Amino acid sequence: MTSFPEPFPPGRALLSDGVRTLDRAALAQRIATLLEALAARTAPRAPVAILADNSPEWLAIDLATQRAGLTLVPLPLFFTPAQWQHAITASGAQALFCADPAQGAALGFTGTVALDGPLALCQRPGAASPDPAPELDGVQKITFTSGTTSAPKGVCLDTARQWEVAQALHAAGLGRLGVERHLCLLPFAVLLENIAGPYTALLSGATTICPPLAEVGLSGASGFDPQRCLDAIARHQANSVILLPQMLAALLAASAPGDPRLASLRFAAVGGARTPARILATARARGLPVYEGYGLSECSSVVALNLPGAARDGSVGRPLANRSLRIAPDGEIEVRGAPARYLGQLDGAAGAGEWFATGDLGHLDPDGYLYIDGRKKDILITGYGRNVSPEWPESALLGTGSIAQALVVGDGQPWLAALLVPAAPGLTAQQLQEAVDLANRELPDYAQIRRWAPAAPFTPANGLATANGRPRRAPIQQQYADRIASLFDQTEHAS
Template identity: 85%
Template sequence: MATTSFPDIPFDRFPAGRALLSDGVHDLDHAALDERIARLRTALALRSRPGAPVAILADNSPEWLAVDLATQRAGLTLVPLPLFFTPAQWQHVIQASGAQALFCADPLQGAALGFTELIDCGGPLVLCQRPAAASTAVAAELDGVQKITFTSGTTAAPKGVCLGSAQQWEVARALHQGLGALGIERHLCLLPFAVLLENIAGPYTALLSGATTICPPLAEVGLSGASGFDPQRCLDAIARYQAGSVILLPQMLAALVAAAAPGDPRLASLRFVAVGGARTPARILATARERGIPVFEGYGLSECCSVVALNLPGALRDGSVGRPLAHRALRIAQDGEIEVRCPAAHYLGQPRAGGGWLATGDLGHLDQDGYLHIDGRKKDILITGYGRNVSPEWPESALLGTGLVAQALVVGEGQPWLGALLVPARADLTAAQLQQAVDLANRELPDYAQVRRWAPAAPFTPANGLATANGRPRRPLIQQQYADRIATLFDQTEHAS
């Protein structure tokens, strides 16, 4: 069982009649939230292994947050399962974490994942557990771990980052310190709670600031899957709920900029819009501000409980991702890699580090005023415009596995989808056959790792300088040589090949 430190939420900051949590239909004030947390703790204690980790697979709702807070008060480990993962990825997360029970909307979904026994918890989500004979012992390494957040998966087997309760609330307190003067009364959640950014920077910060957390189902605010987004629906939701703050991914911001007219009245309530998860083009940020969107770019890592640096009102520098939060220390290594002092973070299944400096894999620099600038990445990891991390070798391997593709280079850094350059396995293969290969590969990939568009390419060989001696593609050189062709893969006026 995890040990935890649950914060004292300053309920006196909530004026009479203001809800803490709302889905637009049902509101929870602090008395109702406390009652719900107590009921959930009672249900969790009735499990056959009451100290084991518990998973949650559900859409955004006040109940999701009540489960989160209940596990913290009970000293339990919570394992959020992103809805956009594949069933195979869910099973990997469940097995790796040792989750013995699951909160979900449908008991049949729980049963399909091996959680066949129901425990009454009296709410919109059901609590189901594995049969006692199928349960495993709680790993000793989870002592002190309140949440295991799994990244979007650079491969089919995503890593779990183990976080304590105190670490998460420390980030929320730093954000509250930076944003408290804005007097935000309503935060509208646009990202899944299974994504750490929204979970901590949204509801946790709102609870400390006296703002109502509005968390309707994601479809209501325009988000579907890992990368489906309806900007008009989102703008309508911002206006309907009179949101003072939201958190966006870069591709969502770009879509809102394209959909909103200058002076769009649906944006009038916004006081703070955070954008992060991947690099945001400067042109999009500038146009967003012209549209009346008060946008501030930030930078973070799951290993550091999400937000590390953030531009703020009165402390904004274009081209940077802001200064480090008050509790964070940064330094730049000799090779330009950003390192963050991040004590106690560790991956599930790996030894705990003693604390110290975390190498981020990102390259950057600090200017003379302490603003952080991101210069690139050390590793071949793509971050899509929706903030999903994908190793290009993962979909490339799926493409090569079809037998119809001899070589593949997947691209899509900062883009709404992935594209690929394909070298056919045989000269007589048609475009239709290559499309079939792409479709076949996509069947084993979640939507954020699927290849949406492709273009043919000549073989990458050591002779033409596009491959190493052992056949590995030289990615920067290939992307440079095929720059024009790659650009067409992300032209929204073009059709897929």
């Protein structure tokens, strides 16, 4: 599939920001206009980047590059200018869609291409550049992840594999839920929303509603206003949304049981990081249709997902129809033939019939449901020889509702400790200790948190979290090295 699906009635709204709506004919016309502008560049075959908020135009550009066989490089708004420049240089992008030409000029795109619309198309000045590098042949999108260093890592994806994921989600049952309006709550530069949201909505005949992120409660790198989000869900009568775990926790804390603003929802997918069991149980008790899933950028996003009628507590669901999974002898999850490869590496992450090692630990139950046990590289071995995945006690801490983020440490130590980010600025040390005590009640003694210290929020902006809000362990431990060391001071502990 090289473009948006065709079977919808001509008058059916496909994309909307709440003000401007594009039906099939209008979207086709907009794509044609964008294709003309892309062809008018001095380097018409070179990759093009996009640095912009969510909008119908963003999606139209995505679809236009698919139709033209061009490489699109989404730049997350929360990246630093240095990270933007790294992604631009590594990909060889010679043009940039952006809201402000001055922003493009600051990144070296000082020329412009004639284009009417909400975004400017800026390009590098001078003579036409050579054709894109051979390694980009067939690459439609390079999605850059925060990774574990300041230099983002690019994952190369082709058009077909992205649509295969959307088709698998549609066929798995999302197309039969009667979803008419999908509201986008995550940035399109994050692959989870880009593919599992609009692509699947197009296949399902739903309208994709994609207003600016501030209108649905997101601000900056990590700010989230749950009341604004709840109001947006009600205003647009959204039937489906995609949430990160911390967003779900905030929505539950900001709403009461039976909140009418959530009544329109028929499906809410949760992914990007491990979701605390207590949070999912609270959501289900309130009647919210929340389903946890699991995915990887290297696999074009979603790999497994719980679904209505096929969900199991504690699991992330069964693998999609286009995925084969197995568990290696050491517990690592492997996916067959994950087709993506990393920018700068000519060999793929795995060949068509090979197995891709995800770096995640997990297990499958007899019915094929997948359970995530943690990250292979993050396993802590305590001073008493116990192996503990830090995500286990972290999930218990997050499930208390008083802790927004947690990082558990203790490799080689006689006990485990944690850095805690309070869920609200007014929480006292006593309230946080009560939350730790509550979490400890569901953990064996070797996995309990003996000591803790407060920390500032871990965000993509300060380099301490990924785009999906997952803490970046090495940078956090480096920044808080002295504070962590104090948590294992046995003299202080004894006193």
